[in-house]
Amino acid sequence: MRFSYWEKDRLLGQQDIIVIGAGLTGLTAALQLKKRAPQQHILVLERGALPRGASTRNAGFTCIGAPGELLADIEQQGAAKTFALVQRRYEGLQRLRSLLDDDALGYCATGGTEVFWPEAQAHLRSCVEALPWLNDELRSLGKVPVYTCGKASVGLALAPTAIHNAYEGLLHPGKMMQALLKRAELMGIKILFGAPVAALEGGLRPNVILKEGETLSAERVLVSTNGFARQLLPELDIRPVRNQVLLTAPLSKQALKTGYHLEQGYFYFRPVGQRVLLGGGRNEGGAAEETDQLGLTKPVQSRLEQLLSEVVLPGQEVAIEQRWSGILGVGPEKRPILKECQPGIWAAVRLGGMGIALGTALGQEAANQLQG
Ligand SMILES: Cc1cc2nc3c(=O)[nH]c(=O)nc-3n(C[C@H](O)[C@H](O)[C@H](O)COP(=O)(O)OP(=O)(O)OC[C@H]3O[C@@H](n4cnc5c(N)ncnc54)[C@H](O)[C@@H]3O)c2cc1C
Structure with missing residues (x-):
């Protein structure tokens, strides 16, 4: 033409x-x-x-990094690069929030929570032990320590200990x-x-x-x-990587107050009003998720549904209202x-x-x- x-x-x-x-x-x-x-x-x-x-x-987490992911990154690319990247993410968020105000972003400073499987006790322990060091390295972010140990919210069939991040929030993409x-x-x-x-x-x-x-x-x-x-x-x-999510119908009672990361961020879930958004699982989708094509697959969606019914909202019958995917760009x-x-x-x-x-x-x- x-x-x-x-x-x-x-x-x-x-x-x-x-x-x-x-x-x-x-x-x-x-x-x-x-x-x-x-x-x-x-x-x-x-x-x-x-x-x-x-x-x-995307899922709208204004994330700067959870300890499980940071420790893996430190092992892969070293502490200096990892902490510099956290700092860059934090400054990036401040830039976004000064470009558009929090109302326009639908931003809420909910904090964030990293949760662990009960069988990942050793990993949880190494994250907890690393908290003083991580907090010290990231002290320039603000007066309040970034990470604190706490409890995983009631209703989650996960390890009872969780790690909270005071500098995370949720927005409406x-x-x-x-x-x-x-x-x-x-x-x-x-x-x-x-x-x-x-x-x-x-x-x-x-x-x-x-x-x-x-x-x-x-x-x-x-x-x-x-x-x-x-x-x-x-x-x-x-390289392109697909991420799939699902969104429930409105629940009679919202159980989630913050955004959650599980398995070093490969799974994540959050409240969206009275709904729950749950996504991730690209590590389980294998080569099929290394694509720049939008789409949904049964293995990933089934895994997300399983996580929803067994972990996030155990014992609740919940309808799934929407499913979609998006494409990330990742590299070495x-x-x-x-x-x-x-x-x-x-x-x-x-x-x-x-x-x-x-x-x-x-x-x-x-x-x-x-x-x-
Ligand atoms: C399901 C999912 C959940 C996520 N959750 C989070 C989260 O909670 N927190 C977070 O920080 N990040 C999250 N991310 C990552 C985050 O969304 C991305 O890193 C970010 O949006 C990238 O922005 P971008 O503008 O660089 O790229 P994109 O938003 O991908 O924009 C690239 C644009 O280029 C266009 N385009 C491509 N090819 C062409 C072409 N040939 N000609 C013209 N246009 C073209 C595309 O259509 C697209 O609109 C998530 C991603 C996905 C997929």
Whole structure:
């Protein structure tokens, strides 16, 4: 398809910067670009009728890391990198909360809880023993210690001891994205939905080739397609992973007060009003979950249902109202990628399972680099 003269003249116009992907990272980058240079024309291209990655499909935990996960990360990538990443997540959350206020985010400082299986006593013990060290290393986050030992809430058939995180909360991803889209519109950022990009060509004025065949160009291009990034930039060390969730019908009594992490965050559950959202299980889905295709599978959904009925809401008959999935971008290191991949073409991707905490900061840093 070819654009008409009228479309080119008014609906598209000349672009200074094209951002690909209207998730949290892409939209915060676009906002920051416009804030730094209001005269610049910014175009965001999104393949879906709505953003179709993770930002509108996630669980809304504003997580910075639970001890079980941090200890595993320390073993894999060392203490310094792990603590720096926690600090970065925490600062990222503050940036998100100052960009959009807590009401707009549907943010609630509930704290967070890591729970353990009864048979994971040794793991629980090593986490509990590490708390003074973890709290000391993370003391710059605030006066209150990050982690404290407590009880797993009544009704959960898990080890009775749990670890609470005072710096975590829950938000409403739909509200967050709605507020970002509204802000972008108010600032005059153009967003085209249903505009999948098929290929890129780096250069003095890089080209963005749409799936429909038309080519757009700009001074700079930012790829913020996260789990889908290798479709456009195959050289990036990132792979897509699917995460599935389910949501119950409203319960007569809400048992959950905070967000919960289980098995180093591979499972998570939280209250959503009177409902419970439960997700994860990608470690059990095997190779089938290493995909950039949205979809649901029986093994993962059955495991989530089992967890719901045996652990989260034992003995309760609960209807499942909705199920969906989203795509994460992960890699060998738990660190986002921000770099110029081809002349004029930058990537800001690989946010892992904690993109809410990292997305705003990464988007803003990407914008600063692009204009820097
Ligand atoms: C089920 C689930 C639960 C999660 N829970 C949490 C949580 O509780 N807390 C947390 O911090 N993180 C969570 N995450 C991770 C978090 O949602 C992501 O890290 C974050 O949203 C990534 O934001 P992004 O903008 O970088 O990427 P995305 O939101 O994935 O945005 C990328 C966008 O690019 C678009 N796109 C892709 N290819 C193209 C193309 N060729 N042309 C045009 N557009 C394209 C996609 O449609 C998408 O809208 C979860 C993820 C999932 C899937």
